[in-house]
Amino acid sequence: MTGETYLAADEVTKKYGDVTAVSAVSLDVPSDAVTGFIGPNGSGKTTLLRLLLGVERLTSGTISYSGPDAERQLGYLPQRPTFRPGFSVRETAAFYADLVDDDPDRLLERVGLEAVADRPVSGLSGGMTRLLGIAQALAGDPPIVMLDEPASGLDPAMSRLIFDIVESIADAGRAVVLCSHELPLVEKTADRLAVLESGRLVRTGSVEELREQTGGPLHETFTALLEQDRAAIAAPEGTQS
Amino acid sequence: MIDGTRFWTVFVREVRSAVRTRTYLALGLITAIVLFGLAHAGGGPTGGYVPTVVDTLIAVEVLVPTLAFAVGYRAIADPAVRGELDVLDTYPLSTWSYVGGVYAGRALLLLTIVVVPLLALGVNVATTAGPETTVFASHRGVDSPFLFIRFVALTVLYALTSLTIAFLLSALAGTRGRALVLALAGLLLLTVGSDLAVFAALDTGVTTGTLGGALAMTPAGAYRGLVFDQVLYVAVPGRSAFVPTWAAALSLLFWWGLTFVGAMFATDAA
Numbered sequence: 473m474t475g476e477t478y479l480a481a482d483e484v485t486k487k488y489g490d491v492t493a494v495s496a497v498s499l500d501v502p503s504d505a506v507t508g509f510i511g512p513n514g515s516g517k518t519t520l521l522r523l524l525l526g527v528e529r530l531t532s533g534t535i536s537y538s539g540p541d542a543e544r545q546l547g548y549l550p551q552r553p554t555f556r557p558g559f560s561v562r563e564t565a566a567f568y569a570d571l572v573d574d575d576p577d578r579l580l581e582r583v584g585l586e587a588v589a590d591r592p593v594s595g596l597s598g599g600m601t602r603l604l605g606i607a608q609a610l611a612g613d614p615p616i617v618m619l620d621e622p623a624s625g626l627d628p629a630m631s632r633l634i635f636d637i638v639e640s641i642a643d644a645g646r647a648v649v650l651c652s653h654e655l656p657l658v659e660k661t662a663d664r665l666a667v668l669e670s671g672r673l674v675r676t677g678s679v680e681e682l683r684e685q686t687g688g689p690l691h692e693t694f695t696a697l698l699e700q701d702r703a704a705i706a707a708p709e710g711t712q713s
Numbered sequence: 714m715i716d717g718t719r720f721w722t723v724f725v726r727e728v729r730s731a732v733r734t735r736t737y738l739a740l741g742l743i744t745a746i747v748l749f750g751l752a753h754a755g756g757g758p759t760g761g762y763v764p765t766v767v768d769t770l771i772a773v774e775v776l777v778p779t780l781a782f783a784v785g786y787r788a789i790a791d792p793a794v795r796g797e798l799d800v801l802d803t804y805p806l807s808t809w810s811y812v813g814g815v816y817a818g819r820a821l822l823l824l825t826i827v828v829v830p831l832l833a834l835g836v837n838v839a840t841t842a843g844p845e846t847t848v849f850a851s852h853r854g855v856d857s858p859f860l861f862i863r864f865v866a867l868t869v870l871y872a873l874t875s876l877t878i879a880f881l882l883s884a885l886a887g888t889r890g891r892a893l894v895l896a897l898a899g900l901l902l903l904t905v906g907s908d909l910a911v912f913a914a915l916d917t918g919v920t921t922g923t924l925g926g927a928l929a930m931t932p933a934g935a936y937r938g939l940v941f942d943q944v945l946y947v948a949v950p951g952r953s954a955f956v957p958t959w960a961a962a963l964s965l966l967f968w969w970g971l972t973f974v975g976a977m978f979a980t981d982a983a
Contacts, residue, residue, distance in 0.1 A: 527799045548803045554795040556726070558733045570722040571804045608800065 475503035478539035478616050478647040479524060486519055486671075487531045493519040495671040496533070501616060501649055503539065506642045508662035509651040510694060516671035517651040518551065521618055524649065537616075539647070544572050544612035551620040553605030555593040561600075562589040565607055572612030579607040583637060599630035606637060617641055619650040623657065635661045659690040667694065720810040720817070727818020737822060740780060745830035747772060752834055761842045762861035765834060766944055773868055774933055777827055778875040778903045784823045785879030786896035788815050789976065790886040793983045808981045812880070816973070820876055827872050828865060835861045864944045871936040874965050877972040878903060878932070884979035907931035928956050932968045935961035 479501035486494040494516045501507055501524070509517040522528040524535060525548055537545055555564050565576035565585075580586045583603040588596070596604065602622060609617050622638060623631035635657045642648045642663070652658050658665070659679055667675040667682070675682060682693045731737055748769055752758055755768030789812070792798050801811060839858065882899045886892035911927045911934065928934035938956030 522799070525799075525803060527802045543805050544803060546803045548800055550796045550799060552796070553800075554797070556730065556792075556795075556797070558730055559726075563729075567722065567726050568804070571719055571801075571806055612804070614803070 478503050480536050482534045484523055484533035485531045492671050497673045501647045503647045505663040506648040506661050507664045508658045509666050511668035515668040517668055518620055521620055521651055525618055539615040542615050544614045547609035547614040547617040549605045549609045549619040557594050560590050560592055564593050568608045568611045574611045583607045599626045616647045623654050655691045716810045719806050720814045723811055723814025724818045727815055731822040741826045744826055748830050748834055758838045758841045761856040762838050763856045765838050766864045775904050777872045780826055781875035782879045782896045782900045784819050785876045786883050786892050788819055789884040789980050790892035808977055812977050812980050823872055823876055831865050860944050867939050870965050874932050874969040877969050880976040881972040884976045926960055929961040929964050935964040
């Protein structure tokens with residue numbers, strides 16, 4: 473189920489010198505839903521996510537938040553979450569929780585890390601570090617949670633666990649935005665997809681809507697969409713597709 | 714601006730992190746060994762407070778910024794590289810609260826490393842020097858613990874200014890490698906380069922009449938001038954400061970404020 477729009481991007485563009493990383497992207501981020509950004513490497517997924525977060529400055533366009541009043545509007549899991557060494561899992565969660573008057577134990581229970589609360593963060597596996605990053609992203613109950621490649625480099629069981637948690641975050645009424653190359657998991661979890669290529673938004677729609685275009689699983693749809701798009705770009709130039 | 718609760722959260726984390734880092738304990742021990750070694754090699758502690766300041770001043774002038782840069786050169790660069798600053802951008806935490814909290818925590822650490830050995834040296838002087846050093850002087854020409862306390866207070870101001878310079882460079886660095894290079898360059902400039910620049914300017918406008926004022930414009934020159942004026946020459950009748958005291962005091966405060974605000978803006982842009 474998708475609800476009201478919490479975040480709206482209008483003609484958002486980001487340039488680094490002569491390189492356009494994101495080009496005139498407009499999209500809405502609805503509540504109660506997982507919105508997945510998919511696209512090949514270098515397509516602008518992470519840059520778009522960071523623009524929506526406000527940690528990258530826009531070259532042009534606007535981003536407007538229209539979600540509920542909240543002390544912290546956006547939660548963020550970076551692609552490679554790294555924590556200050558020398559602290560335990562609980563101390564790390566407590567640092568972020570204290571900034572928004574939250575309960576660190578509640579955050580750790582939310583992601584299933586309560587059993588390793590006393591372990592130093594340097595002793596966590598990659599998956600557990602990612603879970604701690606998700607706990608941090610949930611501190612202060614932000615209405616929108618953005619996750620950059622939450623399961624990249626993890627084993628299938630941990631990836632599945634993380635996507636289950638992602639699903640439950642959206643079920644709790646939040647808007648979730650994620651970038652991922654884990655297409656089978658995205659297909660199962662996302663309510664809406666935004667396909668990016670070369671910084672442009674190629675398609676948006678539900679998984680079903682995109683799948684109808686090719687009749688196959690998401691990875692085939694994904695490949696087909698990008699091929700169609702490349703052909704459309706190439707045709708006016710007279711190049712062969 | 715600064716939010717008290719969040720500033721405190723950041724400050725407490727810095728202090729905890731410092732307490733758990735054994736390298737800082739080693740830095741404190743090395744500082745104590747250097748200061749006691751130099752003071753006793755020069756015979757300062759048996760001579761009194763002012764002779765002890767004379768024995769240690771040059772070392773303190775180099776040691777304090779070195780320690781400040783060791784404590785501060787990665788203070789902002791590290792969290793920037795880790796992506797922590799991006800994550801903290803999503804919290805209701807102002808840059809003032811964050812940089813202020815990190816600065817306060819590291820300043821407490823730096824002052825512990827610098828002030829504890831100096832105070833211990835002062836106690837050593839009190840227990841080994843003659844009885845004439847035990848009075849709190851109310852007039853010039855007399856050695857006194859009060860002069861040593863002034864020396865420590867001026868050293869605190871110099872340490873805090875050196876730390877803000879280290880913070881500014883750390884915030885500008887962007888990477889750990891560049892943070893190290895900038896710190897080494899900054900340290901060289903602070904301890905040697907700025908004085909050399911003033912003396913080099915003797916050929917281009919700075920005269921012997923304005924040399925004192927020009928020296929007071931650099932942090933190291935201002936600190937040295939203040940120690941001479943407020944500590945050493947107080948015990949030596951007939952001598953006056955080689956830099957204007959007010960200019961030296963304002964110079965240190967100016968460098969502290971300028972680099973602190975600069976570090977704030979650089980962190981915001983990081």
